[in-house]
Amino acid sequence: MLAENKDEMREKILEAALKRFMHYGASKTTMNEIADDLRCSKASLYYYFSDKKALHNAVLMKIGEAFFQELESEADRTDISAEQIFFNMIQSKIQFIERFSRLELFKVLNDKTPEIQEIINSVQSREYAMHIKIVKRGVTTGEFDVTNPEEIGMLYQDAMEGLRFAGMSCMPEVVVDLDKEGFEKIVAQQKLLTEIFVRGIKKQ
Structure with a gap:
């Protein structure tokens, strides 16, 4: 063949x-x-x-890669403010999770196998890079007033991830249908955090 x-x-x-x-x-x-x-x-x-788990992981990798390419394209935009890019990325994540919730996305995050943990670490690195890029762009255009964009970008990512995992810790290990109430709470908290965060680093 x-x-x-x-x-x-x-x-x-x-x-x-x-x-x-x-x-x-x-x-x-x-x-x-x-x-x-x-x-x-x-x-x-x-x-x-090798088995259904391997197939499931491969499916998640396929849709995940397409999703991250979309996010990275958003992070590269120059026609809108850095603040708007942050909010657009939240909206993209909402749409992704709503569309693919039945793929048991949250279950994978509880998988402690080396293979999955390596993927999760890679995803985290890509998110750090995107958020640092957005902060740096805001500094370059005069939108943000910070001297340490790398640290600020990583801090934002850690804070957003903290909210996500805090909310997910209340969910069962296997989520088939999206818990809309819990999900909407996490989204509202992330939007509020972003609003406060951006306000704190905006040039006055």
């Missing part, structure tokens, strides 16, 4: 799994059902993914 055909088949499996996971939830989807959707054998799935 040609390498490009292997890549094509892998993508088809990921798309079929994503469709199933979003409709029924990851926990309630079986490898047999995904194989049936693709009209292939279950053994064919195991050729590409």
Whole structure:
């Protein structure tokens, strides 16, 4: 089989799994059902993914990468204020979580395996870089008045992450349907924190 055909088949499996996971939830989807959707054998799935967890993680990686590319494009914008970019990024995250809540995004954050922790650390590094870039841009345009943009960007990220994990600690380990009340509370807190944070570093 040609390498490009292997890549094509892998993508088809990921798309079929994503469709199933979003409709029924990851926990309630079986490898047999995904194989049936693709009209292939279950053994064919195991050729590409060792088990359903590996397939689930691969699906999350695929949508996560597309999401981060969107966020990084937002962080690079020069046509709006740095303050607006912060709020736009919150809105993008809201839309992402609402769309993909049935993929059990929160369950992955409780996974302590080295592979998942490495991914989480990589995600955190990318978020740090984005927030530092936004603060630096605000300083360059005269919107923000800080002498330590790297530290300020990292502080903002830590504060936002703290709110997110504080809210998630009250959720069950496996979240299939989004807890709208809890989620809206976290979002409101993050928006308020951003408003206070930006007010504190804005040039007077």
